[in-house]
Amino acid sequence: MTATFLILAAITIAGTVAAMAMRNLVHCVLALTLGFAGLAALYLQLGAQFVGLTQVLVYVGAVAILAVFVIMMTQKPAQTTESIFSSFWLTGSLIAALVFAVLGWAIYSSRLTSAIVSPHVEAAVRPIGDALMHRFVLPLEIMGLLLTAALIGAVVVAIQEKRGSA
Amino acid sequence: MHSAIQQADQIFVALQHRVAGYLPVKFQSIADVILSVIAIVLVFAFLFAVTTVLERKGLGRIQNRYGPNRVGPAGFFQPLADGVKSLTKEDLVPRAADQAVHFMAPVLLVIAAFLAYAVLPVGRNMVLADLNAGVLFFFAVGTLVELAVFMAGWSSRNKYSLLGAMRAIAQMISYEVPLVLASIVVIMAAGSLSTVSIVNMQTGYSGIWPHWFVLTPWGFAGFNLFMIAATAESNRSPFDLPEGESEIIAGYYIEYSGFKFALFFLGEYLGMFATSGLAITLFLGGWAAPFSFLTWIPSYLWFFAKLLLMIAIFIWIRGTLPRLRMDQLMNFAWQFMLPMTLINVFAAGVWHFMPGGVIRWLVCAVLLIVPAVLLSRGLKQGKKFEARTYRFAE
Amino acid sequence: MFGEGILKGLAETARNFLGSYVSKKRLTTVQYPEERLPQIEAYRNFPFLVYDGEDWQQGLRCVSCFICEKECPPKCIFIEKSTDKKPDAVGKPQFYPTVFNIDVSVCMSCQICVEVCPFDAIKMDTDFELSTDNRFSGLLWDKKHLAKSNEHYHKIHPTEAAVVDAQLAAERAKVAAKAKAAAEAKPAAAPATPPPVPAATEK
Known part of the structure; x- marks a missing residue:
C-alpha cells in the first residue's frame, strides 16, 4: 500500500517538476501529463474511481491537449535559450508560496484531519451523482451557466477576430 | 444437459481458475489477472490479424477484385507474411x-x-x-x-x-x-x-x-x-x-x-x-x-x-x-x-x-x-x- | 431524403461484393502465373537475332554492319566483326558478328535497331519473363542467348515474318539469277565478285 503510494507520488512529483524545469514547451506539457496521470492513479488507489477517471478524462484528455494545441498554434520557431528560469521567478515563487500556505491552512483547519477516516470509503459514482443532483444542484447549474457563458464569449471573440482580419 | 451448456459457457472461466489454482493462494488473484491479460492480448491480436486479411479481401470483392489469395489457403496466412515483413524492415x-x-x-x-x-x-x-x-x-x-x-x-x-x-x-x-x-x-x-x-x-x-x-x-x-x-x-x-x-x-x-x-x-x-x-x-x-x-x-x-x-x-x-x-x-x-x-x-x-x-x-x-x-x-x-x-x- | 445517397452507395457495394461470388464475369483480374491472356500480335519488347535453318551460328542473318550499334539511342548494343566471311541469308558471302551483346537492363525497347537493319536480322521478341538472379551477367545477353530461329519469329509475329520471308525469297531469287547470268557470261571468272546488288533496299 505505502510502496504503491510512494511510487505514484514520486511519479507525480517528478512529472510536475519536469514540467517546470524542461526547456522544450511540448516536453513540459508531456511531463505535466505524466503528473496528471500520477495524480489520477493516486485517486484510484484511494478508491475514488470516479474522481480518478474524471481526472484522466479532463486533464489528460482535454487540458493537456488544449495546452498542446495552444503551443502549436502560438509557438515561435526561435526558442529562448538563455536561461531555464523565467525572469518572473520571484513573483512566481511568491504566488506559489501563498497558494501553498492557503491550501495548507485550509487542510489543517478542516475537520477532516481530526476525524478518523476509514480506509475503505466507497466513493462510488452513485453517491457522487446523488450529491451533485440533490444537495449541490444549484452550484452545479451555476458552474454550468458560467462555463457556457465563457464558451459563448470565446466564440464571439473568435468571430470578431475573423471579421477584423478578413 | 443444462449443466453441459453452463459448462461450455463458463469453460474459459473454469480453465482460468484451474490454472490459477495450481499456485499458492497468495498469488492466485494476481495470476487470475495475468491470465486474463494474456488471453485478451492473444485473442485481440489474433482478431487484428484476421481482420486485416478479411478487410483486404472484403474491400477487394467490393471493388470486384480477389484481394490477397496467395499466402496459404485462400490467402489467410497473409498477416504472417506481413508480420515477418514489418519485423524485418529497417526501423x-x-x-x-x-x-x-x-x-x-x-x-x-x-x-x-x-x-x-x-x-x-x-x-x-x-x-x-x-x-x-x-x-x-x-x-x-x-x-x-x-x-x-x-x-x-x-x-x-x-x-x-x-x-x-x-x-x-x-x-x-x-x-x-x-x-x-x-x-x-x-x-x-x-x-x-x-x-x-x-x-x-x-x-x-x-x-x-x-x-x-x-x-x-x-x-x-x-x-x-x-x-x-x-x-x-x-x-x-x-x-x-x-x-x-x-x-x-x-x-x-x-x-x-x-x-x-x-x-x-x-x-x-x-x-x-x-x-x-x-x-x-x-x-x-x-x-x-x-x-x-x-x-x-x-x-x-x-x-x-x-x-x-x-x-x-x-x-x-x-x-x-x-x-x-x-x-x-x-x-x-x-x-x-x-x-x-x-x-x-x-x-x-x-x-x-x-x-x-x-x-x-x-x-x-x-x-x-x-x-x-x-x-x-x-x-x-x-x-x-x-x-x-x-x-x-x- | 437524408442519408438516401449513403444507402444507395451501400447497396451498390453490397451488390458488387455478393456479385463477385456469384458471377465470374465481375472478377476481371487474370490470376497471372496460372492464367494468361492470349498475347496480341503487335506486342514486342526486347530485340533478338533471327537465324535461318538449323544451325544458329551458320544461319545468323546479321552481317555486323554496325548500323544498329550506331543508331541505338541508349547504346546497349556491342558488336565485334569477324575477319572471315560466311554466306548470309540471301547467299552472298558476308562478315558475321563474333560478338553481339545487348544489355537489356539498358535497352529501352525503342525498336530503332529493327527499323534500321537492312538485313532483317534483328527483330523484336515477346518474352517478358526475364527475371534473373544476377543483374550484371544475367541481363547482358550474348549472341547465343539472342539468336532465335525464324520459326520462332513466325510463331510470335506471323504476318510480319511472312512479309520478311517473301522479301528474302525475292532477294535470293534475284541473287541466284544474277549468279547464273554471271556464270553464263564469264564461266572462267566464276563466283569471285558478284555484282554490287543492294541486298535489301528497304523493308
Missing part, C-alpha cells in the same frame, strides 16, 4: 525527430488501446475488471490515444505528420463529445456506469425478443450516433482525414517504419474493436443471445459474432463512402451530431417518465425523427458554391 527514425517521444508514441497508443479491453465483458463472468465507473474508464483511456497521436505527429518533425496530428486531435476531440453523449442514454437507462451491470440489464427476454437498448427509439438513435462518432474516433473511412493518403500521405505516422508502423496499425484496429465492443456492450446486449431460444450457445461466441458483424459493417462503410472534407467533418460534428445526441438524451428522459405502450414509442420516435430531418436540412442549406477566400494561403 528508420528521422535525424531531426525527438527520439524519446518518437519511440514512446506507438507504445503508448497500443497500451491505451489494450487498456480499454479491461472493462469489456466478452462473456458471462468474463471481464477483467468490473469497475463501477467502467464506461468512464473506457473513455478516459480513449483520451490517451489522442495524446499518443499528438506525440507521434509532433515528434516526427514532419509537416505532414504535424498536419495529420492536428487533424486527428481536432477530429477526436470534436467527436468525443457526441460519443460520450450518445452513450449517456444507456447510462441513464441502466442507472450504472459499470459495463457488467449494463449488460446484465439487457439479458432478459419478452417472449423471444431481447431487452437490448437498441430496440428502443432512443437506443436505436443512440446506437447510430455512437457508431458514427466511433468511426470518427477510430479514424476510419469516411472520417480518415488524419491519415488521408492522397492528401498528407499517412498523417501522423508518416515517419514510422517497420515494427513501429505495425504497432500504429495494431493500435488503430484495436481501437476500432474496442469501440465496437463498447457499442455492443451498451446497445446490443453484450454477450446476450439475440433470441431467447438461442441462449444455449456460449455467451462469448455471441460477443465475438457481434464484434465480427460490426467489423464487417466498418469494412462495408469503408468500401462505400469517400473521405469527408475537414469543414464538412466539423460541421457534421457540431451541427448535427451534438444537437442530435442532446435531443436523444432528452428523448430517453421522456421515455423513462412516460407509461409504456405505443404512445411512448410514437412520441419518442417523433421527438427524434423531426429534429434529425430538420438538422439534416440545415446541414444541406447554406451550401452555396462560391469562389473561396483563403485567409492564409494567398
Whole structure:
C-alpha cells in the first residue's frame, strides 16, 4: 500500500517538476501529463474511481491537449535559450508560496484531519451523482451557466477576430 | 444437459481458475489477472490479424477484385507474411525527430488501446475488471490515444505528420463529445456506469425478443450516433482525414517504419474493436443471445459474432463512402451530431417518465425523427458554391 | 431524403461484393502465373537475332554492319566483326558478328535497331519473363542467348515474318539469277565478285 503510494507520488512529483524545469514547451506539457496521470492513479488507489477517471478524462484528455494545441498554434520557431528560469521567478515563487500556505491552512483547519477516516470509503459514482443532483444542484447549474457563458464569449471573440482580419 | 451448456459457457472461466489454482493462494488473484491479460492480448491480436486479411479481401470483392489469395489457403496466412515483413524492415527514425517521444508514441497508443479491453465483458463472468465507473474508464483511456497521436505527429518533425496530428486531435476531440453523449442514454437507462451491470440489464427476454437498448427509439438513435462518432474516433473511412493518403500521405505516422508502423496499425484496429465492443456492450446486449431460444450457445461466441458483424459493417462503410472534407467533418460534428445526441438524451428522459405502450414509442420516435430531418436540412442549406477566400494561403 | 445517397452507395457495394461470388464475369483480374491472356500480335519488347535453318551460328542473318550499334539511342548494343566471311541469308558471302551483346537492363525497347537493319536480322521478341538472379551477367545477353530461329519469329509475329520471308525469297531469287547470268557470261571468272546488288533496299 505505502510502496504503491510512494511510487505514484514520486511519479507525480517528478512529472510536475519536469514540467517546470524542461526547456522544450511540448516536453513540459508531456511531463505535466505524466503528473496528471500520477495524480489520477493516486485517486484510484484511494478508491475514488470516479474522481480518478474524471481526472484522466479532463486533464489528460482535454487540458493537456488544449495546452498542446495552444503551443502549436502560438509557438515561435526561435526558442529562448538563455536561461531555464523565467525572469518572473520571484513573483512566481511568491504566488506559489501563498497558494501553498492557503491550501495548507485550509487542510489543517478542516475537520477532516481530526476525524478518523476509514480506509475503505466507497466513493462510488452513485453517491457522487446523488450529491451533485440533490444537495449541490444549484452550484452545479451555476458552474454550468458560467462555463457556457465563457464558451459563448470565446466564440464571439473568435468571430470578431475573423471579421477584423478578413 | 443444462449443466453441459453452463459448462461450455463458463469453460474459459473454469480453465482460468484451474490454472490459477495450481499456485499458492497468495498469488492466485494476481495470476487470475495475468491470465486474463494474456488471453485478451492473444485473442485481440489474433482478431487484428484476421481482420486485416478479411478487410483486404472484403474491400477487394467490393471493388470486384480477389484481394490477397496467395499466402496459404485462400490467402489467410497473409498477416504472417506481413508480420515477418514489418519485423524485418529497417526501423528508420528521422535525424531531426525527438527520439524519446518518437519511440514512446506507438507504445503508448497500443497500451491505451489494450487498456480499454479491461472493462469489456466478452462473456458471462468474463471481464477483467468490473469497475463501477467502467464506461468512464473506457473513455478516459480513449483520451490517451489522442495524446499518443499528438506525440507521434509532433515528434516526427514532419509537416505532414504535424498536419495529420492536428487533424486527428481536432477530429477526436470534436467527436468525443457526441460519443460520450450518445452513450449517456444507456447510462441513464441502466442507472450504472459499470459495463457488467449494463449488460446484465439487457439479458432478459419478452417472449423471444431481447431487452437490448437498441430496440428502443432512443437506443436505436443512440446506437447510430455512437457508431458514427466511433468511426470518427477510430479514424476510419469516411472520417480518415488524419491519415488521408492522397492528401498528407499517412498523417501522423508518416515517419514510422517497420515494427513501429505495425504497432500504429495494431493500435488503430484495436481501437476500432474496442469501440465496437463498447457499442455492443451498451446497445446490443453484450454477450446476450439475440433470441431467447438461442441462449444455449456460449455467451462469448455471441460477443465475438457481434464484434465480427460490426467489423464487417466498418469494412462495408469503408468500401462505400469517400473521405469527408475537414469543414464538412466539423460541421457534421457540431451541427448535427451534438444537437442530435442532446435531443436523444432528452428523448430517453421522456421515455423513462412516460407509461409504456405505443404512445411512448410514437412520441419518442417523433421527438427524434423531426429534429434529425430538420438538422439534416440545415446541414444541406447554406451550401452555396462560391469562389473561396483563403485567409492564409494567398 | 437524408442519408438516401449513403444507402444507395451501400447497396451498390453490397451488390458488387455478393456479385463477385456469384458471377465470374465481375472478377476481371487474370490470376497471372496460372492464367494468361492470349498475347496480341503487335506486342514486342526486347530485340533478338533471327537465324535461318538449323544451325544458329551458320544461319545468323546479321552481317555486323554496325548500323544498329550506331543508331541505338541508349547504346546497349556491342558488336565485334569477324575477319572471315560466311554466306548470309540471301547467299552472298558476308562478315558475321563474333560478338553481339545487348544489355537489356539498358535497352529501352525503342525498336530503332529493327527499323534500321537492312538485313532483317534483328527483330523484336515477346518474352517478358526475364527475371534473373544476377543483374550484371544475367541481363547482358550474348549472341547465343539472342539468336532465335525464324520459326520462332513466325510463331510470335506471323504476318510480319511472312512479309520478311517473301522479301528474302525475292532477294535470293534475284541473287541466284544474277549468279547464273554471271556464270553464263564469264564461266572462267566464276563466283569471285558478284555484282554490287543492294541486298535489301528497304523493308
